[in-house]
Each structure stands twice: as structure tokens, then as C-alpha cells.
Amino acid sequence: MTTTAPYRPRPRAGRDGFAHLLHAEWTKFRTVRGWVTTMVIAALVTVLLGLLAAAGSHASCSEGPVEVACPAVPVGPGGEAVEDQFYFAHRSLTGNGDITARLTSMTGIITYPPPDHDKIVPGLVPWAKAGVIVKDGTRQGSAYAAMMVTGSHGVRMQHNFTEDTAGRPGGVSAASPRWLRLTRSGDTLTGYESADGTRWTKVGTAHLAGLPATVQIGLFVASPGDLTVKRADLGGSIEQMRFTQATAVFDNVGLRGDVPGGAWSRDAVGVTGTTDWERYHRPNGVLESGGTFTVTGAGDLAPRMDGQTVERTLTGALTGLILVIVVAVMFVTGEYRRGMIRTTLLAGPRRGRTLAAKALVIGAVTFVAALAATTVTVTAGKRILRSNGNYILPVSPLTELRVVVGVAALFGVAAVLALALGAVFRRGVAAIVTAVVVIVVPSILATVSVLPEGAARWLLRLTPAAGFAIQQSVPEYPQVTGHYVPQAGYYPLAPWAGLAVLCAYAALALVLAVVLLRRRDA
Amino acid sequence: MRQQLHAEWTKLRTVTGTGRLLLGTVMLTLAVSAAAAAAVSCPPAGCDYDPAEISLFGVQLGQAVVAILAVLTISGEYGTGMIRTTLAAMPVRTTVLAAKAVVLTGLTLAAGTLAVLASVLAGRLILPGNGFTPAHGRPLLSLADGPMLRAAAGSVLYLVLIALLSLGIAAAVRDSAVAVGSVLGLLYLFPVVILMVSDQDWQRLLWRISPMNAGLAIQATTHLSSLPLSPWAGLGVLAVWAAAALLGGGLLLRLRDA
Secondary structure (H helix, E strand, O other): OOOOOOOOOOOOOOOOOHHHHHHHHHHHHHHOHHHHHHHHHHHHHHHHHHHHHHHOOOOOEEEOOEEEOOOOOOEOOOOOEEEEOEEEEEEEEEEEEEEEEEEEEEEEEEEOOOOOOOOEEEOOOOOOEEEEEEEOOOOOOOOEEEEEEEOOOOEEEEEOOOEEEEOOOOOOOOOOOEEEEEEEEOOEEEEEEEOOOOOOEEEEEEEOOOOOOEEEEEEEEEOOOEEEEEEOOOOOEEEEEEOEEEEEEEEEEEEEEEOOOOOOEEEEEOOOOOOHHHHHOOOOEEEEEOOEEEEEEOOOEEEOOOOEOHHHHHOOHHHHHHHHHHHHHHHHHHHHHHOHHHHHHHHOOOHHHHHHHHHHHHHHHHHHHHHHHHHHHHHHHHHHHHHOOOOEOOOOHHHHHHHHHHHHHHHHHHHHHHHHHHHHHOOHHHHHHHHHHHHHHHHHHHHHOOOOHHHHHHHHHHOHHHHHHHHOOOOOOOOOOOOOOHHHOOOOOOHHHHHHHHHHHHHHHHHHHHHHHHHOOO | OHHHHHHHHHHHHHOOHHHHHHHHHHHHHHHHHHHHHHHOOOOOOOOOOOHHHHHOOOHHHHHHHHHHHHHHHHHHHHHHOHHHHHHHHOOOHHHHHHHHHHHHHHHHHHHHHHHHHHHHHHHHHHHHHHOOOHHHOOOOOOOOOHHHHHHHHHHHHHHHHHHHHHHHHHHHHOOHHHHHHHHHHHHHHHHHHHHHOOOHHHHHHHHHHOHHHHHHHHHOOOOHHHOOOOHHHHHHHHHHHHHHHHHHHHHHHHHOOO
């Protein structure tokens, strides 16, 4: 008996290939006019809202009633905008050397604090600073390293505005003075602290690239403004900085190295204008008597957080995102509605691959459209903001690229997530609402509603809206008192970690969609 | 009208999604309100949070589910072709839309009341643990309190108006996915645009015409004078939106082929 194998047509090469599937899905997308139009509208809306917001945002500086050009903002060695304002009693040091000083008292005042805002009270803000410093001249933004005692964060070694190393905690008093020492060797600076001036503990080292042979070495005092935050009537918040001042008493000041003789130079670095308190009660400056230096100062050496950010122009992207979600969901649910899905699955019977092709096409199309939109929005938006007198906090080109490309990627991944939800629900409405509720709504609730800050942070950690962290261009600095909340553009997760959360959700939804698509009848 | 109402009620009652969506409205509203109440904390020195707004916070998400229900009430029929049967059986089209609106209002009223009452109860139980105590000048949430009663009853009305707005838009747009996208866009994007414009006058103007911002003014019990609109006027803005949407939807329903 002979058996005959049943006739099977030999598969034609390339017929079932992935490229073929991609081509099929791309053709489907391209030929539905509504989807293409909506995608273009999504990009246009993002650009238009961004540019409108930029055009409506004006800033100016004035001295009294007269409008003047805004003073240039100093830029630190790392390229970031900085606050560089303090009182500096200094000598010049050529070559290697060190400075030692004993800090016996640190006091200060805070003007008009809450709750009543009606008194000037004695006290130190948490990041009031007093100590020894080595700085590349008195120009604002120049490199420095400093050993300091702070208002309530203990001893710190800080350098070049953004770097901060913690030493021993605790404050300073006549009973428990603090000894500080800063040693220069080439471009390496090492900070030490001691309770008695004999046993020294190393706090940290700093490498200041390109430090010249002659530097300014001496004593400094700074006291940043006191921050109060009030809820604004229409959502968001109003931040207010109030003047503070710190006074520190140093003795046992010792300098070693090539320091020419003569008096100490005194400079109020970066100070513009004076407050009534300084005019009538206590000016900033140095009082020297018998080896004791009483230094009074205000200001801060820290990254500057006051200004617009590049991503501010991208807030309108949320509008575009809703449109993208609608298109991405309909890209799959439309097939169920019209019965096209049966043809699609007949042509590409390996359902997982077919869905992957769909996801790739919608993700790529969205990414390209969004990239065009974000590039135009950020480039043109920055120009408009600047021409309206706004100061934009400078960021490196790489960071800006991350913002522009990252937001486009956020769109692409969100489209994939929406598509997967569409395949899971098979019903447009349910999928669109779910996608909007998990991606867009948490971000809106966290940034523009009455939701408490703690809840807002959790929303931006746990939901797919975490992906919006990718647009944060200026990081949070623990050594600067600030209002670091989602409303002000500070996300609880690092940029790439946030995007990873969104990607994880998209991958999970896609896997679920593939499993369901294979198991269910179409 | 009685027959139309009966027909619409039968349709909505026998469609599988309705019960689940109504339950979803109640659960989502309650869950989000409770989470917001649990997350907020008020130090003894006082805080700026409005306990009514916090305890009714879930309405901001619950409205999305209400919108689905409302959109499906009419778009679902377009999706399946049922609309042709409906219009053949009841040729006076505006009456059909009116009947749908009445049935939808009844269902949303019931689910909304349940959701709001549960949220207020959750707020009353949770908020005192987070510093909202009578000792700090923050009395317990109570519906016997005039502003709180207005906030709670107004939130139920808010949900009803959202349902009517969604129904009107869905009648005009017909496709369910596009309709729900438009509703959510209209609701959630005004707040973002308001944040984006820095001009105060524009902000207040946009706030006044925004269906969600103005409508939710009904929940405010503190800082009333700083709001651009009084609570009831705010709900009135949303009512105007809903009326306009229903009118537009009804007109298009009459003029177009189904």
C-alpha cells in the first residue's frame, strides 16, 4: 500500500516575511486618510500650543519704575546657570598652600517669615554657609572649592556649584567650635575638619581643572533666600524668596604658602543693590579685631533654579498625545469593526508577528511625526521665549537632544501601549479611555490639580505617566532649597528610569495582547 | 415619550457593558477619592487644602467612565447598525435623543450619588487621621454643612452634565472612539493650556470657559472669593456646554442620514 502525501503548496519565499507584514501594515496606515490627517494634526497642535505658550510668556527686569536690561546670569564651570553671591575676605595665593580657621559662632536673620510675615527674626536658613574657600578670582561663576559649616546640614565640602560632600552633622557654638582647613596642591583641593584643631578628619577632595597658579583664598559667608510656597488660586503655586543674612565669627585664621603680606581684600561678590536691613541695621562686610574676623554676608554659591526650562514649550504635547492615542487604538480596533482583522490574520497567520508589525509601524510613524514636532517646538520656542526677555536655564546640547528625542520616543511608546490596549479590548472606546486614563490623566492630575504633592509623586512613579520624566532638563539639587514638585517640572524618577516604566507597561500590554490575540477567535 | 423611554431603558439595561460601567464609576471615584484623602496631610500650623475638594477628588477620574457610558449609549448603536432599527421604530429623532438623555441622566444620577456619598464617607473617616481634626479648626466633613452639601450634590450634577455633554458630542461625531477622544480632550486639556499661558487675564478667561475647571468649582468650599467664577456659575458653564452639545448633536441627528 502506498501513501500519498497530501498536496501542500510550497511557501513562496518572502511571502510571510516580517518585511512583508510591515509593508502591509504601513500601506493600511497610509491609505486611511483620517489617521494620517489626525497624526499631522497631532504634530501641528503640539507645535502651535508650544509656540503660543512661548509667545505669551514675557519677562523683564526693572530698577524701581525703570525697565532695564536684565543682568547677565553667571555660568559655572559645568555650563549650568549659577548663583554666585557671597561676602569674601581674601588674599592671593600663588602655588600650593592651605588655610585654616576656627569658626566659633554663626548667627543670622530671616526677614518676614511665615506665618504672619510681619517680623524680622533671628535665625539661620538650612543652607546658610560660612567657611574657608579657594576661588579662581572674584569673577562670578569661576571655579571654587570650599569647606563650610551650614545652617542645619552640618559641615560640607562643596565645589563648582553642583558638587556637595557631607561631613560631620551639627552646628557651631562657642562651646563647640568647628575647625576647617582647605589645602591646595596643584589643582587638587582637600577639605578637613576638626573639633579641636589637632585631630583632623578628611571630608573630601575636589579637582578644579585648569586652576591658575594664583588663586584667591580666604573666608566667606553666604545665606540664600528663605523660600515660602503658597497655593495659587487657579492651581499651581506661588514661590517667594525673602532676604536672609548670616554672620560668622572666625579666629585662629592661618595661611600657609606664597601669600603676599598686606591687608585682606574685601569683596561683596555678585552683590547688586542693598536691602533696608543692610542699609540701616547690619551691612555685609568684615570686622577685624585682634585676629578675630566677623564676616557678614548674603547670597549663595549654588546652581541657579530660577528661569524657564527648554521643556516648558512642550507642555502642549499632551494634546497631541491624546490624538496619537486615538489613532493608535483605531489602527487595530478599526480592523475589528470592519472585519478587516480576519483578512489580516489570514494573510499573516502568525498572529504575534502580525501584531508586532502593527506595533512597529504605529510606533515608528508616531516617533517620526513627534520628533518633527518636538524639534520645531523646542528650537523655535526657545527663540521666542528669549526674544520675550525670558531667561532659559542653559543645558548641554546632549540634554536638549535627550529632551527632544525622548519626548518623541515617549509618543512612540505611548502609541504602542495604546495599540496593545486596543488589541486587548477590541473596542475603541474602552481602549482609548483606558489609554488616556493611564497615560495622560495621571500627568494632568499630578501637575495641574489640587492633588497633594505626595500623591502626585506616586502617580508619576507608578503609572505610565512616569515617562514624562524624560523631559526634565534641570536636575534637583539637594543642596539648594527649592520647590521640587511635579507642578514645577521636577519628576520623582530619573529621566530614563521614567521612560523605562512606560516601556515596561507597553511591553506588558503588548505581551498580553499577543496572548489574547492567539487564544481568541477574531 | 413613554414608549421611547421604555425602549431606551430596555436597550441600555440589556447591553452588557452598562452595569459594569456604572459599577466602575462608583469604584473608581471612591478609590481615587480615598487615595487622595490618604495622601494629603495637614500639619497643625494649617494647610491650604480644601477638604471637600480632596474628598471628592475621584470625580475627576470617575467622569471618564461616565463619558464612556454616555458615548456608548448612542455610538454603540452606530457601531452595530442598531441605529437604523431604532430610527425606523421611532422616527421622531429628537425624541429618541431626549429619551436617551433622560435614561442616561437617571442612571448617572444613581451611580453618581452612590459614588459621591461613598467618597464623602471615606473622606470623613480618613481625613481626621491626616490632621484635618476639629482641634485644628478643621471640622469633620458633614453633609449637614451648607457648602459641603453644595459640593457633594453639585458633584453628582457635574457627573450628570458630563454624561449629557458626552451624549451630545457622540450624537454629533457618531464614531465611538473619536467621540470619547473628543470628550476626554475637551475635559482634560483645558487645565493644561491654562497652566501653559502665563498671562493672568487669559488664564482666568480660559478657566471660565473650561468645562472641567469651571464645573468643578462646585466642589470648592474655601478661597471662594479667589475663584474666577462662583460655584453655581461654574456649574452653569458646564450646563451651557452640555446644552450646546445636545442641541448640536440633536440637530445633526435630524439633518443627517443614519
